[in-house]
Amino acid sequence: MITVRLVQGDITDQAVDAVVNAANSSLLGGGGVDGAIHAAGGPEILAACRELRATTLPGGLPTGEAVATTAGRLRARHVIHVVGPVYTTGEDRSGLLRSCYTRALAVADELGARSLALPAVSAGVYGWPARDAADIALDAVLTTTTTVTEARFVLFDRRMLDVFTEALAARRR
Structure with missing residues (x-):
């Protein structure tokens, strides 16, 4: 059985x-969580991602999918990369957001990973409403x-920690 923990902090500092x-x-890197992980993990992560792009993922990683690389200098052994959907009111993309988490778990199982540190996928610059993102992630x-x-x-800030805490409490009622 899986245990869910909610913490406020820096995902790059997690020993998992x-x-x-x-x-x-x-x-190939970006802003937010992605930029922080690439910066803290060092060039080994980018090199592994470039290798994936040159071989098995020449078109990039599709939205909702997951793939693993080394964690470079992070305290973790692996990084599982997922691509979340951009939020829009014109199309229900919640299945793609859910897939980010289910595919990450499947890749973790393949790696033999027992502990994961997860961000609130798509709840930053991709615009997903925080409570809905939390509900989908936790479910x-x-x-x-x-x-x-x-x-x-x-979770990076207190606001998002509070949202996830409320969502988790609502599931347990």
């Missing part, structure tokens, strides 16, 4: 088996069959 990266489809993690035993949501 794998860190989930809210990447863009290019896998996906808590209902997916996995050998992962700890899912640690590492």
